[in-house]
Amino acid sequence: MMKENMSNSEESLIKPKTLEEVRAMIKSHKRNDFIFSSIGLLTIIFALLTLLILFVDLVMDGYPKLNYEFFTDFPSRRAAHAGILSAWVGSSLIMLVTFVTAVPMGVATGVYLEEYAPKNWFTDIIEINVTNLAGVPSIIYGLLALGLFVYTFHLGQTIVTAGLTLGLLMLPIVIVSTREAIRSIPVAIREAAYAVGATKWQVMLHHVIQYSFGGILTGIIIGMARALGETAPIITVGALTFIAFLPPAPLTSVPPFISFEWLQSGFTVLPIQMFSWLSRPEHAFHINAAAAGAVIIMLTLLMNGTAIWLRYRIRKNIKW
Amino acid sequence: MATTQLKDPPISKRLAKNIKRNFIERVIEIILMFSALTAVFITLGIVYILVSEAAGFFKDVSVYEFLTSRQWSPLFEDAHYGILPLVSGTLTTSFIALGIAVPIGTIAAIYLSEFASHKARETVKPILELLVGVPTVVFGYFALLFVTPILQKIIPDLPTFNMLGAGIVMGIMIIPYIASVAEDAMRAVPMQMREGSYAMGATKFQTAIRVVTPAATSGIIAAYILGISRAVGETMVVAIAAGQQPTLTFNPLEGAATITAYIVQVAMGDLPHGSLGYQSIFAAGMVLFVLTFLFNILGHMARKRFAERY
Incomplete structure (x- = not known):
């Protein structure tokens, strides 16, 4: 269609026409306009509708399983009694480790690159690395974790390994969003703080990081949502697919009330649980997989939705 | 103080x-x-x-065998170590995915950037961003239990695990990504260029195709390249729906393992650390890393060009 249209109008440019011909030309161009905008609209509706159908299908398949017991049962050989208790507990604990590793490091890197880093080859190398890491397939992080955390540092196939792996995966997302958030803060704010004698770090801690908190939070939530849904790196790290126990509780009744034993525990997570049900041939387990999938989708959509809403609000309420 | x-x-x-x-x-x-x-x-x-x-x-394993042997069976008695079957699986699924995602993503981006009303754009764009975040394991479910059964009705002797279904779902998965990045590139084209084009009497379609798209080419290409890199590195959809048997074939109606699916398959089993099978996933991973690294660098360069243009 594009080619036809091109040759059409090129001809018309070369030799001017009678009024009728010009009118016909305008008409055909307007028709092309209309045709394309219809195609565009239909394409978008088609794409969104397909995805909607897929999600509705998933939720409908899993609906019969989505009850209270599903969340409080361990996985089982009998599909009807299988639940996601160990999976969601595992996911939450791993998210905790991920959060603790990725957020301080990501924010620190973002602040450094945006505010401290001199413009030289050294900084360039760091920047290229961050950009590249964002595009490395997640399974490669899994191989890194398998070789490094499991077999070099001997952390084992445990929650702490999985959490660190996902933390590395999430790092570039936090870095990029921190930098964007910091960049949007006017120089005048920094200058005002310097003028009353604040040191660079005081300016960062009391002003820049606080004002860009919303933007940083957006990145953190998006990163956590991604980490929550990530399956491949966790498989290579060595998640178990059938776990009928919970990791030791982080809070204990005897002093010092906090225990870190759970870090050393074996684990499974929601996407792995879904994957393992999905790879079974029995249909009953596929229903479980659909229910687990519905839970995962709800969680990630909720998190990403919050992040996008947050960003929208920040854009709207810019004070300077 | x-x-x-x-x-x-x-x-x-x-x-x-x-x-x-x-x-x-x-x-x-x-x-x-x-x-x-x-x-x-x-x-x-x-x-x-x-x-x-x-x-x-x-x-x-000699590098020569790795690159030329037509069989990949490191875990069998009769072991062969040719990466080609895994590469063919990866390329076939990625090709199908891009065949779907590139045209639809581009048209959607052009429409959103040039034709859609402000309100429509502000509604669709966040939805696209939301969809980019959906975990891939869920798409694997769609490929295996929704798309493949439908395809089997059209093509009766299609196996349960096939590259076509996996590729199609991967394509659907990448559409929001390509559309979103390409749309950003097109929005970055300055308004004056469009206004100049309209002032010459061009229609919206002509402006979109002949002014905005060429001006945003490098950004759009960056979107494609990042899409390719995502397709090549995609793991769960192919591991679930494309099959686990390494076969040197480009026929989408067959099942075949990709590089990523092979890594998952080996990692699911418990291979002893240091064995040849264990090391083989790192060799496969290296090929994957090099492939995506090249695409990422290309995409980065294309992006940088479009950022400096105006």
Whole structure:
């Protein structure tokens, strides 16, 4: 269609026409306009509708399983009694480790690159690395974790390994969003703080990081949502697919009330649980997989939705 | 700080505080720098692990066999170590995915950027961003239990695990990504260029195709390349729906393992650390890393060009 249209109008440019011909030309161009905008609209509706159908299908398949017991049962050989208790507990604990590793490091890197880093080859190398890491397939992080955390540092196939792996995966997302958030803060704010004698770090801690908190939070939530849904790196790290126990509780009744034993525990997570049900041939387990999938989708959509809403609000309420 | 100014202590004391302050500032800067260096360490770590484990693999397997043998069966008695079947699986699924995602994503981007009303764009764009975040394991479910059964009705002797279904779903998965990045590139084209085109009497369609799209080419290409890199590195959809049997074929109606699916398959089983099978996933991972690394660099370069253009 594009080619036809091109040759059409090129001809018309070369030799001017009678009024009728010009009118016909305008008409055909307007028709092309209309045709394309219809195609565009239909394409978008088609794409969104397909995805909607897929999600509705998933939720409908899993609906019969989505009850209270599903969340409080361990996985089982009998599909009807299988639940996601160990999976969601595992996911939450791993998210905790991920959060603790990725957020301080990501924010620190973002602040450094945006505010401290001199413009030289050294900084360039760091920047290229961050950009590249964002595009490395997640399974490669899994191989890194398998070789490094499991077999070099001997952390084992445990929650702490999985959490660190996902933390590395999430790092570039936090870095990029921190930098964007910091960049949007006017120089005048920094200058005002310097003028009353604040040191660079005081300016960062009391002003820049606080004002860009919303933007940083957006990145953190998006990163956590991604980490929550990530399956491949966790498989290579060595998640178990059938776990009928919970990791030791982080809070204990005897002093010092906090225990870190759970870090050393074996684990499974929601996407792995879904994957393992999905790879079974029995249909009953596929229903479980659909229910687990519905839970995962709800969680990630909720998190990403919050992040996008947050960003929208920040854009709207810019004070300077 | 305020109290020091009020009481006005001797200069020596203030200087002492300054030294402490400067010291703390220095320490903090160094801490921040080290956390920034983590990014470099991660990349080095990836390269080190892949290379060192793959080196063990290439001690037993010649590079020549790795690149030319037409069979990949490291875990069998009669072991062959040719990466080609895995590469063919990866390329076939990626090709199908891009065949779907590139046209639909581009049209959607052009429509959103040039035709849609402000309100429609503000509604669809966040939805696209939301969809980019849906976990891939869920798409694997769609490929295996929704798309493949439908395809089997059209093509009766289609196996349960096939590259076509996996590729199609992967394409659907990448559409929002390509549409979103390409739309950003087109929005970055300055308004004056469109206005100039309209002033010459061009229609919206002509402006979109002949002014905006060429001006945003590098950004759109960046979107494609990042899409390719995603398709090549995609793991769960192919691991679930494309089959686990490495076959040197480009026929989408057959099932075949991709590089990523092979890694998952081996990782699911418990291979002893240091065995040839264990090392083979790192060799396969290295091929994958090199492939996506090249695409990412290309995409980055294309992106940089479009950022500097205006």
